Amino acid sequence: MDYAIIIFYLFVILLVGLWSGRGMKSLQDFSVSHRSYGSIVIFATLSASFIGGGFSIGNAEKVFRFGIANIVLLWGFSLKEILVARFIAPKMDNFPNVISAGDIMEQGYGKSAKVITGFFSVFLCAGIVGAQVGAMGLIFKVFLGIEPIWGILIGCGIVIAYSTIGGMRAVVLTDIIQFCVLAIGLPAALIFGIVKLGGFSAIREAVPASHFSVPADSMTIGAFLSLFLTFLFGETLVPPYVQRLLIGKDAKHTARGTMLSGIFSIPFFVVTGAIGLVALTLDPKLDPNLAMPFVICTVLPAGVRGVVIAGVISIVMSSADSFLNGAATACINDIVKPLRKKPLSERHELLLAKLLNCFVGIFAVVFAIKISSILDILIYAYNFWAPVILVPLAAVFLGVRVTKAGFFSGTIAGAAGVLIWNGLLKSPMGISGLVIGVFCNLIAFALANKIYASDDERD
Template sequence: MESLVVIVYLIFVLLIGLWAGRGIKTMHDYALAGKSFGTLVIFATLSASFIGGGFSMGNAEKVFLVGISNIVALWGFSIKEILVARYIAPQMMRYPNAISVGDIMDEHYGKEARLFSGVFSLALCAGILGAQIGAMGYVFNLFLDVDRVWGVLIGCGIVIAYATVGGMRSVVWTDIIQFIVLAIGIPMTLYFGLQHVGGWQAMQTNLPEAHLSLPTEPLAIIALLSLFMTFMLGETLVPPYLQRLLIGKSSKDVIRGSLLSGLFSIPFFAVTGLIGLVALVMQPALDANLAMPYVIQQAVPPILQGIVAAAIVSIIMSSADSFLNSASIAFSNDIVRPLRKNPLTAKAELLLARVVTLLVGIASMVFALSIDSVIDILIYAYNFWAPTVLVPLTMAILGCYVSRKRFIAGAVAGIGSAIVWNVILQQPWQIDALVIGFFANLIAFTSVDKAAAKAAKLARS
């Protein structure tokens, strides 16, 4: 019964994705779906995009191992999303023709910055996509008893099919379905899990005390703050989320959709983390990677397991399709386009985006088969973004003084400090290199061209 529900659901998602992708004729439609979406759609597609394997099964895994401190760390992402809604989203209507990070970077820093951001966008999206696809293999193996390799091929094959055909329109329509399923299925898992272990009080009694408290040792506090900053900075304005800020009908829709998404993530991260604690009480010797699937299999009534299994599949597919689409746009629009002397025709540009979607998806399947921990690969992928693109992109959107000198100085400082911190110093005090790289970029960026920045400020006033 469980397998049948998941199979029917997968077929339904594939058909919806292919149906939604009809009539795509331009790169702009492929990337932004006509900028036609309202508040609730932006809320659903943005939430479905960031709730991937790392923020669900990965969170349950880490809370199983270290306790509720990982939930608190993930709230760094929630704070980020709320800040984006408050400060970044209102500015996005200044870029009516932008379809990617590179378009915005090009406008402020030039073609070289567009190419630079395209390379790092592709690296980030490919890394996170690989993490989601890797998780997909585990899920198919656990719930459908399909070999992990076949699970990757089937699950990713479906995502590649509709993302290649319909681009953003297919991604958004399938995201809506996937969001509804995961928003029902995951809280349901926690509810039945708590019932299985005897309720909240019984679970507390059977858990190690350290799992229910935050660290008090200085080094542990530093490590927690570093992880909080990692999740706060690591996915800020990454290509899929930036694209969600560009697809709204109005500025109000983008602001409200982003804010709702940030607020929704706070209890959702708590729910996925607490499922990890339920698994720890049920089976302390369990492989932490299996925390969430184990609770589903042992605690959820058989008649409902199909729905919950579909929710887990939804979580992974909704994130995978978003990063696959953005990787394709980054390569086509931000790498190939600035390197060509003669622009492609609209038809050729769309064909290129579809071919790249197919190739990136296949490459990510190969990469995914070597992944062990979903959330660890997410943190590794973050190192491609915060030390390099985040500072100049944010400064430009916020209307601060920007220049090519500032961009170059920040990029050199961010990349250099991240490499030194990770490779030479071996990540002291458990502070992740992306945090160091981000602040190094910020300091260098704001330290260069001070006279010109001051003159520009006086001119505006």
């Protein structure tokens, strides 16, 4: 029965995604659809896209190892969502014709900043897609007993097909289905687990007291705050997130949907983390990486288990399709178009975007299977998005007076901060170079803007 549910679910996702491609005529349709989505749709697509394997399976694993401190750390992500909803989403009506983070950077700093942002966008998105590809293989292996390579080919093949043909519309519609499944499935797994144990009191008695400490006993306060800030800054205004801010019918709906997503993530992280505590109570000797799969396979009855496994697959698929679309959009809009002397027709832009969407997906699959060291390099690019791009991008959103010198000074300072802190100094006190890089960027950006803005006024 479980297999039938999962096969039916994957078939529905593929069918809906392919159906969504009807009527697509331009790169704008591919990247931001028709910009008419309401707050509930934005809430669902944001929540499905950015939960990811790390915030679900990874959260259960970390709570199994270290305790509830990891839940509190993930609330840095929740705070980020709420801050974006409060201060940036209400500004989106000021950007009616943009389709990417690079477009927004171009308004503040010119074409060169757009191209630089495009390169960082492509590397970031490709790395995260690669990570989700690996997670897909693990999920099919653990839950269904299918060899990882076949799990990757099945799951990622479906994602590549519907995201290539259907673009952002397919991503959004499948996100809605995926959100509904995971929002029901994972809380169900937790409830069944607690009932099987005889109540939460059984968890309190079985789990070491140190697992309820914040910060965790193995972590200094400095390292804890650094990790919290890493979750706060790390995925802020990444390319697919910016695209979600651009698909709303107006800024009011965008802000409301973003706020709902931030609020939803707070109890959701509690749910996925608590599943780790259930696993620890059931079997303290379990491999922590298998905490969530173990609970799902152990406590759930047939049928319900199939729905929950579909929910876990949804988590990975919804992240992969979003970052695939983000990579293709950034490559065409932020790199190819600005560097071409002769403009592309709408038809050729769309065709090239679809080809690149397919290529990035296949590239991620091949390297995840064959050359993991290349994938590690792509994932490492994640550490540079916030230190290099976040500060100048947020400044344009917020209407701060900016200069090209501010962008380049901040970019160089942010990248140097990460490299020196992580590479040469080896992350002293356990503090992440990502956090150091953001603050280096902010200081250099502010100083350069002040100096060069003053020069402009004198001129």
